[in-house]
């Protein structure tokens with residue numbers, strides 16, 4: 001083989017950058033060598049760990065791989081020092097070094113490919129043998145566990161669901177027949193097909209302190225294959241001011257080439273214009289197939305960065321570091337990436353799985369006060385419909401909302417709960433409808449609260465809390481749950497500083513008029529996720545989205561309206577909407593005005609698709 005044509009392995013070229021820029025090659029020797037050794041040890045041990053698992057399952061020879069890796073790591077260390085002239089090294093040894101390095105690299109590559117193949121096979125096997133049906137069954141209460149009233153409700157709903165299905169089928173058949181009648185022409189075709197899309201696994205790693213010190217992580221953050229590719233850190237102005245320098249410096253210390261992109265805070269960055277500008281900027285700086293985009297920020301940064309990652313080169317690596325409570329429990333723990341369009345929120349987007357999501361609860365300490373209850377809205381939602389134990393823990397807790405141990409605990413549990421449902425129902429058609437619990441009414445109420453002239457601009461978490469209260473009332477009215485669920489919901493929301501009534505300047509009619517813009521609206525009417533008891537959703541034959549009569553929703557909303565004059569401290573959303581929040585004196589003044597409040601622009605209603 002031609003030694004002269006040897007190119008450095010892309011996976012390892014980042015290491016050779018270490019120490020550049022120093023005039024005296026020995027000056028930083030101990031620190032640099034320690035860093036190099038650490039990086040190599042980590043890369044060797046991390047990769048070995050993951051791959052050995054797969055390897056063991058396939059009875060591949062792990063011991064020989066260990067030998068290869070250790071040999072390679074220690075060899076590489078010596079070779080680098082020799083090649084840089086940092087230690088005396090005769091010319092003849094250098095050639096031998098390079099030759100040996102080439103051989104080891106080739107062997108390592110071969111072994112790694114073999115192991116990756118084994119890994120893929122094990123993943124495939126694990127997936128196909130996992131008992132998804134058992135997990136699904138554990139979500140669905142059987143007839144035997146329901147009382148008489150609930151059983152009657154289940155029978156009624158079953159009939160209702162069947163009728164809706166029949167209507168839908170009829171509608172579709174009519175439309176299909178109409179099209180088919182018109183579209184039978186003489187042109188014949190030959191048919192071919194291909195299948196795409198393999199299951200993708202996203203790792204979620206919870207680790208305190210990692211944002212301030214990514215170089216100290218004992219686990220892999222950036223896959224080693226991307227070590228020599230440019231990384232891009234997307235962050236917003238506030239988060240950059242708090243964590244940007246340390247975060248970027250940490251990755252640079254590890255030898256990565258990092259470009260930082262600072263975007264406006266909040267919704268201001270989730271626009272098509274910002275998307276186009278940033279995509280162009282990244283391409284101008286230059287990426288390759290193994291480049292990784294990293295988001296460091298709240299849900300807004302995660303969404304913009306995620307959408308860019310999903311489109312550049314038709315998809316490059318994405319890693320989230322969520323920094324708000326909402327993002328750590330909800331917005332970033334997702335494969336949904338989107339920006340807003342003039343017609344509404346999150347309307348231009350994609351399903352694109354991040355490689356990893358690294359959650360550091362320590363960064364929650366710097367959040368503004370309003371952002372903690374805001375995140376609690378989604379946590380309360382999960383507790384209400386998925387986990388009575390979490391709910392009890394939230395009920396019993398009497399410490400501060402800022403307590404780091406408390407935050408870490410609820411973040412970990414909520415992530416587990418969200419993973420559980422996405423895992424068994426990635427398309428969010430069955431069990432994962434827990435994610436939209438409280439949103440059917442929460443969305444319209446949030447959207448109306450953001451219209452110009454609104455007297456209370458609600459944050460998403462606040463609106464979801466109000467939506468949960470209304471949903472609890474609907475469940476009771478339909479005989480699905482005992483009245484106690486309403487009080488538990490109200491008490492829990494109030495405890496975590498979340499509103500439990502609809503702002504007085506909204507009206508039932510306005511809210512009802514916005515229902516058709518929801519994802520949970522169909523031509524056959526609205527469907528909702530509803531409680532059967534605290535910690536559990538009502539199901540009919542494992543369907544969790546249940547048809548609800550408009551009159552029942554209307555009644556439940558009416559019962560949840562705040563009495564005129566009630567003041568709700570709206571936390572607003574970030575960016576433009578937050579800044580356009582009305583002042584406390586506006587609210588007091590408005591208490592005397594008839595509802596809906598003056599200055600409403602009916603045409604400003606936008607559809608919502610979170």
Ligand SMILES: NC(=O)c1ccc[n+]([C@@H]2O[C@H](COP(=O)([O-])OP(=O)(O)OC[C@H]3O[C@@H](n4cnc5c(N)ncnc54)[C@H](O)[C@@H]3O)[C@@H](O)[C@H]2O)c1
Nearest residue numbers: 238265266298299300323324326331334336363366367574
């Ligand atoms: N993809 C999904 O499935 C999904 C789910 C829910 C929400 N979302 C989206 O998430 C967005 C809302 O996310 P968000 O609530 O995180 O808001 P955000 O991203 O707008 O952040 C809110 C504010 O907090 C600041 N901030 C962030 N981290 C901080 C920290 N550690 N310390 C101090 N300040 C900090 C930000 O600079 C910003 O000003 C919305 O756009 C929503 O559509 C997406």
Ligand SMILES: [Zn+2]
Nearest residue numbers: 378460464610
């Ligand atoms: Zn939500």
